Each structure stands twice: as structure tokens, then as C-alpha cells.
Amino acid sequence: MTTTPDHGDSAAETPPAVEPAFPFVALTVQATGIHPSTARLVAVDVLTFDEDGEIGEEFHTVLNPGSDPGPHHYHGLTHEEVAAGQRFSSVLKTLDRLLDDRTLIVHNAPRVWGFIVAEARRAMNAAARSNRSRGRGRGRGRRRQRVGHVPKPLAIVDTLATARRRRIPLEDTRLGGLALALGMDAPSPVATVERARRPEHETTRETNDLLIDVFFELRAHSDDAVLAESAPGDLRADRFGLQRSHVRVDAMEAPRPHPNPGVHVPGRHLVRGMEVVVAPEVELDPDILIAECVKAELVYSEKLTRTTSVVVCNDTADLRGKAMHAVRKGIPLLTDTEFLDAVEQVQSRPRR
Template structure:
């Protein structure tokens, strides 16, 4: 009887271990939760409600009428001083030296700028070296040593003064898509980094001050000296500043690298280039003002490489083909919807005019010359360079910008691309 009773009341070893394990785990979890929620005194910490959180925040002090009037007076005084400052120096010529050729993958390592009066006199000057905290790129691109770059400022330290220099002024650069692309991309990346740091501050340590780095500079307009040379139908073997200046009639040394220039400090070389950029603009202003076009930043967009191009151009690049490509253009058949058209830089009209005509005629715009290209719009056919040279080698016809605008008036209907069959 005792054996039977003891056998009946006994617990299986496995079930006993599992129950002990479950009890231990639940007790451990409870202890963990208790430790997180208990004060040093041992009593649980009450969780504040949303209203209590808002009440604990420091309240903004209400300004008196005298303080409001004083602030308004200071604001008006600043606006007047800023307007006077911009009237004295409405232009800013600038050169950018970078670690690479694409704003999306490279960084600025040096900025040189000159503030200019309406007549071209230098009002103020600015130069800074920027440490990209990464690969500075080959030295022949910017002329700076690793030591000079390492001692440079971070872009987050430069953005505020850079914004004050550019805001409200007309920015003059050579190759605006590249130069403005670097400034715009660096500013956006720096602002995004600061925003992430501020969000981290909100979650971890509210006592730290907010990280304010500045804003994307807001120029009144952007003037591209390279575009001025293009509109004048100048032949350019390359697009370096000295080459463009010589093509526009300025006396300067060739852009070919020399030993003497390699021995010059990078700041001196940058200042020479910035001065040439300014001289090109004022030379064009006196000789051929109709070739000067001012672009506003709100009409620009970044392409896949970070270059700031016109929204018209980027939209055309991103558009998909609606018609089958009928092949290479022939005068016998004329233009047919779906033909792939490339616009070379060597034209005298604004490229946006040609691109708008391409899109309106239901042709397909492309940036690259391939064997699928139907024709290339280009004015300079001797000597052949760049896109025109590649088109000639592939047997693709070249048509001037004015001839193309006439041809595009009569475009034959094409074959619509059939939608992909559902799998």
C-alpha cells in the first residue's frame, strides 16, 4: 500500500525539470522587468503620460511688445545691410576642386571664390580647403597634398559661410552642371547627416544643442562660361577653364600641364582659374551679351551622376520609349516616331529647345551614342570630337540644330511597343 501510494504521488523527472526551467525563466524575466522599472527606493517608476511630457518641456517665453519691436528693428537693419552688401558685390565667381568627376561619388576638396562689383572689381575673396574624410582622389586633379587636405575644414563647417557668400548673388562658374552639382550634393548630404544627429539627440540626450549646419545655397542665378562658348560656336578640344578662356579670346596660358604650374601652390592655381572665370563673364558681357544665359536653381535637377541639369533634360533621360526604334535616319524616309536622337554639346541653340522638340515629336532622347542611335544633332563637323566623332565612326548622320527643328515638324507615325505579356 505504501509503495503504491508513493508511486502514485511521485513526479516524473523530465516534467519536474521542465517546470523548474519554466518557473526560472519567468522569474528571471520578471526580475529583468522589475529592475528596469524600479527606482533606487524599490518602488516602481510611474510612466509619464503624454500631457505630463508636454508639461515638462521648457515653455517658450512670451516676448513683450518692446522686445518684439527690438527684434523687428534688428531684422530690418540686417535686411538693409544685406541689400547694400549685395548691391556692392552682386556677382560671385567660383571654382570647385574635387576628388573625382561625379558629384554623386566624389567630394569637394577646395573652393575658391571672388565677390565682384557690377563692373568686375574684386570686393572680397574666399578660399578654403575641405577634408572629405575619405579618399581625396588623385593629386593632379586638385594639386593638394594629403597633409593639406587632412588639415582642411569639414564641409559642415563651411556650409554656413558658403551660403552667405552665394545667397542672393549671381553665381559664375565654368561647367555649371558639375560645379553647382557638387555644391548642391554636398549641402544636401551635410544637412541629412545633421538631421540624423538631431534625431539621435532627441532619442538619447536632449541636453545637447541641435546641430545646425546651414542650408543649400540660394543663388539669384547661375551663369555658365562653358555654355557661353558653346552658344558662340567656339571649337573646344576640352572644357578646362583655360581652354574655354582662350576660345573666347582671352590671353592666358594653355591648359596643358606644365612643371611651373605643378610647382605652384594649389591656392594660387585656383585663384588664377577663378579670375579667368570672372574675366570670361565680363568679356562676354561686353562682346556678345546675347550668349549669356542665366539659369535659376529651381529649374535644375540632379541626374544619375549628381550633375545638376535642367529638369527638361533629366525628365527626357528618365522617360521610357513608347515606340519601336525604326533605325538610322534617312532623308528618304524622314523622321519616324521612336527614332533615338542624341544632342551633342556643339550646338548654338539652347539644348533644352532641341530636347523639348524631341519629346514633343515622340522621338526618344538619349545621352549616349550607340548603334541604336538614329541621328545626332551637332553643328561642328570639322574637326570631329566627342559624340560627333563616335556617330561618324558608326555611320550615324549628323544634323545641325536649326535643320533638326525643321525636320521635326514632319514626323511620321511609328510602331507602338506592345505591352509585355503577363507571365
């Protein structure tokens, strides 16, 4: 029910913000690649919902990025379907209305939110260039373009990051893999011929419905850690367009304070200049570990290479991802608490 405020003596006062009837919004996207800096969105699916899981508004659209749509098997759309899609600039205002002032639920926030921010800024920059052209005389008299703004959700909850912080074993990091790891009745995330033949809007909506179920399943386990949640203002794009914390991006871009003394030797102190990689499988907020890394004049790196000195990871048995590659390269592992203890005793030079 909508109420009309009293415009008497308090007309000049700003009315308090009213929480929407459906305070959550689930977002699933399809893109031509994995990096927002080089790939483009080709489909977006949005569902608003409330505490009981009741759906409010539904929105789905196919997008035409005006560039190579990429392979059909990657997103489920034919070149003809993409060509018939809308421009992102024409749907940005709708996305603003659906996402603003709601808690946004996504799986793999750096990628999903990265695509939304990248596309919004492309649309806004294109509109600004067009408006400047009108101001210089070309198209004078035509209405200025107002395409919308970068959406402003209250917070962004990442189901994948939440699973990793809780050390839920994931054979497959896709949403379906997480659902199966939680014991939910969900289809396998592995591609099948049958699924490939279904329309994209059906499979993407199916994924978005599952995202809501996974969110509630994660939130129901009150004994576990809190949900991995970020404020949009605390995030910015890295060089790949992935939206990460300011702490992480600053650390990635920071100059090396000292030469790299090499691989850490277990039992000895860490040494200034050593290169540290933080794997996703840690219980503490990775930003805490990264901040302490920089404070101790160590070097943070997102990518694991043969120059890496140590990897922070809490999973030391069933190794996968960065931890597995570290062990193969002879790079030692430290748990998050072991690493915090170690940074308190960082030395200025290696022992002889």
C-alpha cells in the same frame, strides 16, 4: 554704406531686397572625380565682385571629405593637406552668405553646381540624422546642429555653355582653353611640372580670377547670343549628381514610347521611337530641342551609342566630341534648325 530702415507705421512691411554691393560671385572647385554622386569636394575658392571687376570678399578653403582624397595630380593637394582640411558642414553657412542673392559665375555648371548641391545636402542630411538621435535620448540637452542650406544664388551663368552656344571653337574645353580661344592672354590649360609644384590655393585662385575675366569678355560681345544662364530652381540632379534642367532629366528618365526603328536615313522622315542625342555645339537652347524631341515621341539620350539614330549638332566641319563619334559610327547629323523642321514631320513607322 548701410542704412537703417524707419520702423514707424511701416514696421510691419517687408523691406525691399537690397542688391549687394558686389552682385556677382565666381566659384571654382577642386574635387576627387568628375561626378558629384561618387566624388567629393576637396577645395573651394570664392570671389565676389562688381560690374567693374573689383573684388569684394575672398574665400578659399581645403575640405576633408572623410574619404579617399584621390590622386594629387587631379586637384593639387596632398593626402596630408586634405586630412587637415575642414568638413563641408563647417563652411556651408559661409558659402550660403557668399552665394545667396548673387549671380553665380562658373565654368561647367552641371559639374560645379552639382558638387555644391551634393555636398550641401550631405551635410544637411548628416545634421538631421544627428538631431534625430538627440531627440531619441542620445546626447539630450546638446544644441541642435544647424549647418546651413543649399545656397540660393539668383542665377547661374555657365561660361562653357555660353561658348558652346556661340559656337566658339574649343580645342580644350577647360577654362584656359576658352580664354585662349577668345584671344585672351592666359596660361595654357595643359598640365606642366611647374604648375604641379605650385600650391593648390594659388592655382585655384588663378583659375577663379581668370573665370571673372572670361565672364566679362563673353559679356562684352553684345552682338553674340545671351549668356547661358539658369535659375537654380529649374535644375535637379541626374543619376551622376550633375545639375541639369528638369526638361533634360525628365527626358533622360522617360520610358521609351516605341521600339527604336534604327539609324535615321538622311532624306527620309524621322520615325517615332528613334533615339536622339543633342551635342553641346548647338545655338538654340538644348532644352528647346529636347522638349520637341519628347513631344514628337522620340527618345532623348545623353549618351551616344550604336543605338543612337541621329545627333543634333551645328558643327559639321571641324568635328569633335559626340559629332565626331557619330560620324565614325555612321550616325547622321542634323543642325538644330534642321531637327526642329524634321520633328514636325515625324512618322509613326518607317517607310518600306
